[in-house]
Amino acid sequence: MVSSEALHTRPQHPGTAHAARLATPADAEGIVRLRSAHVLAEPLPEEWIVRSGAELAARLAPAGDARACVVDAADGALVSCALALLHPALPEPASPGGRAARMHTVATHPAWRRRGHARSALTALLDRLRAEGVAPVEADAPAGVGALFRASGFCGSVAPMRMTWPEPAVRGRVDERTGHVWLPPEQYAETVMKATGFACVLFTDVHDRPVQLHGVYSATHPWQLVGGTMDPGERPWETAVRECREETGIELDSPPRLLATVYGLPGAEWPYSTMGLVFDGGRLDEARLRDIVLDPREHDEMRVLALPEWRPLMPPRDFARLSAVMEARRTGVAAYFDTWDWGTE
Known part of the structure; x- marks a missing residue:
């Protein structure tokens, strides 16, 4: 007492x-x-x-x-x-x-x-x-x-x-x-954290310059890796394969190689936490880059730039995520990036 x-x-x-x-x-x-x-x-x-x-x-x-x-x-x-x-x-x-x-x-x-x-x-x-x-x-x-x-x-x-x-x-x-x-499980499920999942693929050219797509639907995240939100019933690699095919026409057939795990807290832009995986899509030569076909409903431009050249084109947290993914590609050690929060910059 x-x-x-x-x-x-x-x-x-x-x-x-x-x-x-x-x-x-x-x-x-x-x-x-x-x-x-x-x-x-x-x-x-x-x-x-x-x-x-x-x-x-x-x-x-x-x-x-x-x-x-x-x-x-x-x-x-x-x-x-x-x-x-x-x-x-x-x-x-x-x-x-x-x-x-x-x-x-x-x-x-x-x-x-x-x-x-x-x-x-x-x-x-x-x-x-x-x-x-x-x-x-x-x-x-x-x-x-x-x-x-x-x-x-x-x-x-x-x-x-x-x-x-x-x-x-x-x-x-x-x-x-x-x-x-x-x-009961269905009642307890209403009390736990809500989150959405995504999967992305990092492509570079033969000089290790990242390939990114310009989104037509997001002013706050203009330049993006190939990828997107998981559909119900999908596993992360299945999402990566589907999104890559839909956004670029590229069919991924190699075994998945994980580059990074990404987490973001909810915020003004999105009410749920976000968890995602970034896979290595490998290096694309000039011919394969020319063969990429964009879906105009989602993207209107593709660029291949050296990493420092991406900095002025992206929000700081997006560039930090890209940098972590590139470092994982360079070192062979998967990155853990947990500050891709939904906020305002």
Whole structure:
């Protein structure tokens, strides 16, 4: 159990914290103290903290009507929490299980804020409630947490706000030993990172000058390697072969040789992460370069330039990627390039 003194003397530059976990009765007083010190306009007297903590402990028991998730610091101190109180509800489409909930507390110690702990605790709590078939979940939205509630799926007027699941609550499998909620695969898939994949091919001429195509559809990425986005069901090399045929008329028949793995974070230009592979297409002589046929719907020009000559024609991150790929070709060591982010330059 964490004392109020421990909470108030937390260092201003704290260390690491654990992932959110299901609260137990032993966490009750810590939750009450966190709420008293950092949510209420006037902290509770000590006698009320003890009294409230004792009642909450009983309600956090497996048969109780309270559910909470907490985040612990590495030393065991409670630094963030999300608490909801359950109540009976008449069965109806929005509440098929006959139980609803109301958010009571979302609190984080000031020294641990802006680290995602409140979001982590709230998300874990909502996952637990959904797994138990509790719906709807209602909440008032005091200053400081309204945006968090909205980002977590609550909607409605500012006070109160209400969350209703987009479909009847789906029960997950709850590990009673750890409190972890194992969601059905299709439901869990909605919570993980979304990403698109691509595959490209590096061609050079016999003097090792990169070949690139000018795209008609992208002002921010004008010069591009041969390649493109993976279609559903494709493997990366299959994408490279298809894109090469569609964009240049060249049929790749050699075994794949990987030059680089590329990763980009989402940003203003694209909402998903991007992961791609760049393969070595080899060296093309003058005759094969002349035989390239562009698809005018995608590209209107092909150029063959020495690497330094590409720099003024490309955004910095695109040129950095091309440089990494060329270095991989030169050294024979595949590159790992993880800063091809979707942003603005």
